[in-house]
Amino acid sequence: MSTGRRPAEHTQQIARTSQTRRLLDLAALSVLMLIGMVGFHPVYGGGRYVLAGVAALVLGLLIALIGARFRCGPLRLLALLIVAHFLFGSMFAAPARALWGILPTAGSLKDLLVAPVSSWKTVLTTPPPVGSAHGVLAVVWISMLLLAVPSASILLRSRHDALAWMFPFVLILATVLFGTTEDALPVLRGVLFAIISVAWLSWRADGTQREVARRESAQSAIVPATGVLGSWANPVLRRRAIGGAVTLALAGGATIGAQPLLDPPEATVRYAHRDTIVPPFDPQEYVSPLAEFRGYLKQQRSDVLFTVTGLEDGDRVRLATMDLYDLQVYNVAGSDTTNEASGAFLRSAAGVDLERGEVAARTSTLTIGAYSGVWLPTLGVATERIDLDDTTDDRVNAAAGSLYLNEKSQTMVNSAGVQEGDTYVLGYQPYTAPTLDQQRTARFAELQLPPAPRMGQVTQLAEEWAGGAVSDYEKITNLTRALRTRATFSHGIDDGEAASLSGHGAGRLLTMVEPVEPVEPVGPDGETTPEARTEGLIGDEEQFAALTALMARSIGIPARVVMGFEVEASSESAAGSTGAVEIIGADVTAWVEVAFDGDLGWVRFDVAPGDGDQTVPAEPSEPAEPPEISRPLPVPAEPPPSTAELPTSPPGAMSDDAAHDGLAPERTASASRIASTATLLLAGLALAVVVIGKRARRRYRRTRGSPPTRIDGGWQEFLDHLADLGYRLDPGTTRAEAAAGVHRQLPALWAPLLAARADRAVFGPDDLPEGAAEEYWEQVAAARQTMAASVPWHRRLRGELSLRSFRRRFRRSHRGSRRRTRSTRQRLLRGRTR
Template identity: 35%
Template sequence: MSALRSPLPRLSTTTWVDVATLLTLATIAMVGLGSAFDSIDYLLAGLGGLVVGTLAALAAQRFRLGTLPTIAVAIGAYFVLGSVFALPRDALFGFLPTPDTLASLTIGAVFGWADILTLRAPVSLPDYVTAVPYLAGWLVAVVSITLATRWLPNRTRTPWRSGLLLIGPTLLYTAGVLLGTDEAYFAAVRGVTFACIALIWLGWRRRDSAQVAIAGGRQMLRRKVVGTAAVVVSAAVVGTLVGNLVVPPEEDRFVLRENIDPPFEQLVYPSPLAGFREYTKDYVDTTLMTVTGLQTGERIRLATMDTYDGVSWGVAGAAESSDSSGQFRLVGRTIPEPPLVTSNTESSLDVTIAGYDDVWIPSTGYAEAITLSQAQGAADEDVRYNEATGTAVLTSGLASGDSYSIGALQQDLPAAEALADVPVAAIAPSAVSRIPDPVIAKAAEIANTASTPYAKLQALEQWMITTGYLSHGTASDQAPSRAGHGADRMFDMVTLPTMVGDEEQYASLFALMARSLNYPVRVVMGFAPEAVGGGQVSVTGDDVTAWIEVAFDGVGWLPFFPTPDETDVPQDQVPKPKTEPQPQVRQPPRTDSEPDDLVTAVEIDDSDDEEKTPFVLPTWVYIAGIVLAIPIVLLLIPLLVIGALKKRRLRRRRNAGAGDLAAAGAWDEALDQYSELGFDVPQRTTRRHVAAGLQDQVLDRGVTETTGLTVLAAHTDDAVFGGRDVSPEETERVWTEALASVAIARAAVGRSRRFASRFRVSAARAWAARVARSAASAKSKEKP
């Protein structure tokens, strides 16, 4: 093994101040993630990442390691020490890495960024999400401290070179905003503090020796102290007063989680209610699960459905309103409180799966915590939950042997007298269509016998219980009962002489009647086993049931049970099954067959019956893919953010409101895009001179056609200084000319500049140019 290079000289005091400043700024930025997490564990992981990255960078500097060895040391430190800071509960003895912690650090680096955006904030699970702040702190520290200790000391310190070191903490600060929530996390305090420290550091570290030699130590110190005080006071006053004026309200804040769709789409699964008869026929005596903790009278909730398309009740898609059953998300260990629910009762349920096999998690009430202890490898991150309906889903599916525990709240059920004058809740339920006209007419007829919403619903419930008959359509039932709850089945329920069905049909009919009265209603499917005092009970297919829930203002979702108990249908009222005549088919004449024709050919399968082993990629392929994906993702994130900001800039200018403002915005947008393409935009001159200067630069690239900038400048001046109202048509013409001019300029440059322009920001280029000019001017003044 080759010996390490000789160590570098010890770091100067100035460099140590740089390191301390960068770590302080990174810590302030890391605190911004507090709105997305539910405990301080994220901050400990983030600070640990800063420590690990700093130690790796200092070690590489001390022993003069090259680029590749430095990267190797940093990655090794990331995995070796990551278990201590990010995943101490899964580490051996709290600090030694294990295969699980190493896998979590890798998975968190790749997938944690997506999961943190789809989790219901505050985030608390899965555990590998904690690797996100750890990775962010580690990466910022490695890059920033390496630049501060090995790049900046060997060069003349200028504002732009010092400013490069602030890119890492600034990106981390921006990430805290984008990954957070609508509610800012101490935005004013962190913003003012971050700006003050950055500005003071830049000011105090600017050409110290030269300034001291010219102005003298005391005079320079006095100037710096006065300047520092001015910066602090100005930042505090301006940041507090102006910041409160320009900061957007919470509903207008841009955060990524508000623009990310949930990764779970329940529409790919069939409606649970459509499979109701499967339980009553195929699993009537099959033990589906064993449950402990279910109290007398409590029911097991399987799924909640609130949208109807004329064929079946289903779970609304994710594009529906937030009040619907379609908003399933990762929730973490802390489940959000359910809306509308009023409860003073808590319960606990332990479930062990036997014959049940589906994605819907049987539960009770509204879950406060879900703890999986399954045997077949499902993970906490596979759980999705909808707090509005109390429905949980395991995307990997439940199977025999799985078990879990649920702590839940039970909806309080007030007395009927207390609901006499309570209105239904004002929420926007999902769409319901194709309700048969006889169902609507019957609902109106029955509802007219009562005056309050609760009384009307009670009247519908009593009408079904007293006039209907229960039948599951099995051979032992006295009366036939068709399966399904489509519009034709609901039509028959109210038009045939006898109303016959089971919980599936009565729940659907009641829900359609209530929805025709504009009441927020939903259908719940589940199980109603005979539980006594929380003891263990076996749930079979015979326990399947369905009921209705209606939302009342200030009370919550109250259940209704419209299924009758009567099964003995009067003989003279038993509906006869419909017969469908078969068409007559003329039979072909008989022909005599030869004996050989009576022998059917049999195909013999000589193929090997042994199962073929499926092709599986080796583990090193996955590891190599992850290692390659991490830097790609880290590079793409800032590029995508810049592209989104530029699109937002164009949209804001085009929709400026007044015509003259929109026209001026078209000119500004054209100049910005020219600057981002690499053209030198003249400053502090008229639009016509700017257009002429840019036209010359485009012609120098061999383009023969005019860019149209001169015409655009004239039209913009006319719109801005004309003293008249600018019509939308004129504004649209100016924007068309501006974008056409940019297209000509874009065609004049090479592919590399066109690609780079997508990720440049003209404001940053203008700032860099000003800094460069200022530095050149300062150097010229220093020369004798």
């Protein structure tokens, strides 16, 4: 037996259940979206991206609710989304350019305008964590908005739950594409995503049948005593929910327990698209920093280039690391991927932690003085943090999109150039010299550096001087010691110094290793004066660093040249008790770094003899015999010109080749034009697909099938054109009812006549001739022309591009399917009552 319940109360309960189901759907969708969003954490760090993502999710749900409430189409939803993007985007996606971080400004609105095109590339070209500057938060903001609005709209306005679930899955794919080789809580996020997805989709799959049953029971005065089918009072539902929860819990526990078996091998690396990008900064466009070495000594010897705080005895300031030699200069190399030894210059974010080392980081403040150029001074072996808090807002905004860091070489660049007064705070890992035990066991690292040219005489001397070593560390030590003991230090600038040409091209380095011919003594006691020594191992840090690195590379030692500045913290240039050290041009120096395996990494080696040492320790009257060369190296008749004979380029100047290759801003503008053109082409392609699709549909209806089928297709074409022009049609009405409604609005179309002919063709007993269908289509074409003439041109254009006719066809087929399902269920219920 069953007890009665009033239908009105049951109907109210069904309405409340439907609202609860919508809330649960949106809650499940939101949780899945948030689980996917957490995948951005290794890229951004901190919590600012979470605020942007949550705000975008809430706005997306509100837009979807408004669209469902007022039955907004795709164009109106897109308009609401654009308004929300520009109204709230300054606060959440571009806070660095917003007024007080909240109100929109011209700069923040500009960032929001270009964000859909440029933010994706910025995230990929900035080493993580990317922080919140440069408009990088727009990736999370736009992703959540674009995915939340359609997914929530599908849930609220259709029954395609699986399609709505695809959007959180797409978000997870986006986090993988724009992420790093590390993931945030992969097992926990994966298990939660799987459990919630299976539970939600299973519940929603059964929800359609339960809703049909509830609506049918609402029309009956007899309600089952066991309660509503969707209520917890239903024992069947309780058993399903409890059993499903237990099954999902067991599956989740098994997945967590099997994690060690599911992890990839240790040698494999997770794919990250950022490791395959082409870096946006090309160091080859700028003059080699080492070529400007003598310029600091000639033009800025006493000028304060910059001041540094927090330095200790023996610390050095790195200006640039160079590992590319082209027989003319040693230059800064850049690679297409960050995995190569030279590294890549990627945009760096200010105010975020870039690395996390084991040794406690030190902090120093650098303030630019007379120094100018694009190469920013750095300290230590790893830059952990860059802060621009002490710099003016204008300079911070200028540096926001032009700050680059090469983590492999620890070379930092401001492509916009520095100005006097610029201040930035560096957090870094200090350099630690290797211990004696580490030196005995050290092994050269196997790195892929840019190819180095081989010069026979240089290679033979390197093999001779480095020979007899029992360890790799002793090998490079022997090489540097042999060079220093045979060398004479001279800048060739001051009076009394030995003549020393600047530059480190092939011709200059070859003169240093060629045999020295005996010279006539010119001194009062018969000795050779410094001015007379014009050949042999004479030079300063520029030549000795370049020659040592070239000799080391020739015998398989991974070496590179570093240019920078050295000054003791206790020197006279220290600024009182503040610990600020003034770096002047005379402090310029260069050294060699060699790569070793393990924790040693790149180790420093001083290769120049002491400043002012103008004598050669070896006996000058009996120079060492050079090794016999079976095939002398051919020397060009006209060696490359020395840089001393050329005017010194300003620091950070562009190279001559760059003038022919084009400037970086030109390439950026070209990329913007390409992106804009691609966007326009895609938009045009989408519109062309709509127009071609309608024409193909009209041709198919007119030429395929029997005459009644083609006449029915003509009627559908008539209704589709009305829908595209903006007229609302009820898909559940008959032809006569639809024609009557159209006739009231557009009597000139004679819609009832077209409907009557279509009914006779479809339901009539007589066979129709082939010409009847073509005649009917001519009448439909005439009606289309009449409709087009009755509306303005912009409505005709919008009608050609409208998608309403496709949606009308989908709703008509969907309503037919629901009607068939309801009829089948009613027949089953009538059979049970009998």
